[in-house]
Amino acid sequence: MKQSKIAVLVLIFFSACVFFSAQDALASPARDQLKLTIDQVLEILQDQSLKGEEHTKARRASLRRVIHERFSFAKMSQLSLARHWRKRSKEEKKIFIGLFGKLLEQTYISKMEAYTSEKVVYVKEFVKKKKAQVYTKIITDSVDIPIDYRMYKTKDGSWMVYDIVIEGVSLVGNYRSQFDQILQKDTYEKLLGELKKKIES
Amino acid sequence: MEKKYYFSILIIALSVFVLHSAIFAQDSQTIAPVLSDNAISTYPTPVIKSGRIFLAKNTKSVPEDDELAKEILDDYNATTESQPVADPFYYFNYAMYTFNDILYSAAINPIASSYKAVFPAPARKGVKNFFFNLLFPVRLVNNILQGEIKDAGTEIEIFLINSTIGILGFSRVAQNEFDLHTANEDFGQTLGRYSIGNGIYLVLPILGPSTLRDTVGLVGDYFLTPVNYVDPWELSTGIKAYDTINTASFHIGEYEALKKAAIDPYEALKDAYIQNRKEKVKK
Numbered sequence: 242m243k244q245s246k247i248a249v250l251v252l253i254f255f256s257a258c259v260f261f262s263a264q265d266a267l268a269s270p271a272r273d274q275l276k277l278t279i280d281q282v283l284e285i286l287q288d289q290s291l292k293g294e295e296h297t298k299a300r301r302a303s304l305r306r307v308i309h310e311r312f313s314f315a316k317m318s319q320l321s322l323a324r325h326w327r328k329r330s331k332e333e334k335k336i337f338i339g340l341f342g343k344l345l346e347q348t349y350i351s352k353m354e355a356y357t358s359e360k361v362v363y364v365k366e367f368v369k370k371k372k373a374q375v376y377t378k379i380i381t382d383s384v385d386i387p388i389d390y391r392m393y394k395t396k397d398g399s400w401m402v403y404d405i406v407i408e409g410v411s412l413v414g415n416y417r418s419q420f421d422q423i424l425q426k427d428t429y430e431k432l433l434g435e436l437k438k439k440i441e442s
Numbered sequence: 443m444e445k446k447y448y449f450s451i452l453i454i455a456l457s458v459f460v461l462h463s464a465i466f467a468q469d470s471q472t473i474a475p476v477l478s479d480n481a482i483s484t485y486p487t488p489v490i491k492s493g494r495i496f497l498a499k500n501t502k503s504v505p506e507d508d509e510l511a512k513e514i515l516d517d518y519n520a521t522t523e524s525q526p527v528a529d530p531f532y533y534f535n536y537a538m539y540t541f542n543d544i545l546y547s548a549a550i551n552p553i554a555s556s557y558k559a560v561f562p563a564p565a566r567k568g569v570k571n572f573f574f575n576l577l578f579p580v581r582l583v584n585n586i587l588q589g590e591i592k593d594a595g596t597e598i599e600i601f602l603i604n605s606t607i608g609i610l611g612f613s614r615v616a617q618n619e620f621d622l623h624t625a626n627e628d629f630g631q632t633l634g635r636y637s638i639g640n641g642i643y644l645v646l647p648i649l650g651p652s653t654l655r656d657t658v659g660l661v662g663d664y665f666l667t668p669v670n671y672v673d674p675w676e677l678s679t680g681i682k683a684y685d686t687i688n689t690a691s692f693h694i695g696e697y698e699a700l701k702k703a704a705i706d707p708y709e710a711l712k713d714a715y716i717q718n719r720k721e722k723v724k725k
Contacts, residue, residue: 316514320514320518323519347703348702348703351699351702355695382563382567383570384692393510393514403514408718410714411717413518414518414717415704415713417518418709418712419704419705419709419713420705423705423706435705436705
């Protein structure tokens with residue numbers, strides 16, 4: 242009698258193990274692809290030959306290359322300008338994506354550079370048809386910083402990031418209200434000027 | 443006895459099968475539509491469930507890319523612009539914002555920076571944990587007011603463990619060893635939970651961005667904050683100032699980063715505050 246009880250317990254334990262390992266195996270392609278990019282980012286940040294002030298240029302160039310594969314700055318620009326996007330010509334949109342993309346890139350890179358030695362955990366994710374949200378956390382010894390990535394699926398099946406939510410604050414949402422505020426009072430040219438100034442500073 | 447044995451093997455084989463069907467679902471690159479249409483919000487990842495839903499709804503057609511863009515835009519429209527927070531006291535708020543900005547750059551930031559340079563992280567963390575533990579009444583009462591009885595219970599456990607084994611709250615034993623966690627509740631969030639809107643945007647001197655609702659919340663929480671009962675008031679204020687500096691020492695550079703990334707820092711800070719609070723009310 243006693244033996245069978247132990248056997249049952251062992252089996253329950255094994256099934257629990259199966260359950261939890263299956264949970265891990267359930268990672269979506271969105272998360273897998275994002276993880277690939279973040280791993281590359283962390284690798285560059287921890288690369289000894291790229292560390293320090295004197296290598297900033299080389300480091301940023303590598304980071305930029307990696308980030309551009311996964312982050313759609315075009316989509317971020319479109320979403321941030323929101324209703325003002327349609328009023329712009331194709332040329333204007335291109336210029337805007339270039340400028341705003343650079344600002345977003347700088348913002349994200351400096352955020353990641355601040356936490357070079359920390360680890361990133363993947364908390365959970367939701368996928369709904371062509372949209373996904375992957376919840377990550379940067380674990381530091383004093384605080385955990387939640388960073389969520391909103392992604393969409395492109396025609397070729399890869400997932401691209403269209404918004405980054407840092408500590409509950411969506412980047413696109415934040416720029417959206419800024420742009421709207423500026424464009425209500427000022428012209429589009431003024432906004433472009435401000436963007437340029439920001440990047441150069 | 444033998445029978446029981448085989449029965450459990452059967453159960454496990456079945457559960458493995460169910461889980462595997464979920465894994466196969468992932469392999470074919472299609473994931474269950476677990477979300478409601480415009481809310482990507484906080485639910486734990488449904489494991490087995492997703493596999494089942496997948497089996498049911500596998501054959502749905504996919505929308506065009508442009509439709510996707512429109513859909514995403516609609517998501518944002520539903521969340522941000524439909525509830526803009528009014529700012530009728532813009533000039534007062536802007537003046538307070540400028541005042542706080544100067545206060546931060548001229549006093550809080552330099553003091554916190556040198557404090558950080560002198561005191562090692564473990565010491566500062568202990569102080570932070572101590573003050574966090576002291577705010578237990580605020581979290582407990584607001585958990586109860588929000589009907590989060592389970593969280594209220596967890597809050598009590600955390601307080602008891604950290605106050606004793608954690609030595610007056612200096613160490614977060616409950617969180618680190620017992621894996622007990624709750625969301626930080628306050629009265630502003632309680633009011634938000636009862637569908638009370640933000641009202642208007644307010645920038646408070648020293649305290650920073652707030653709204654009418656959250657300011658009322660601050661007043662409510664004031665009475666639950668033990669430090670406020672310290673006599674004389676000079677000492678109470680001193681303790682609070684020290685708490686502020688200690689907290690700031692963990693966030694050096696963050697405000698600067700926000701300002702650096704912003705085209706319109708006032709608006710960026712306002713939006714960040716509103717978004718952040720909205721997230722917290724949901725939890």
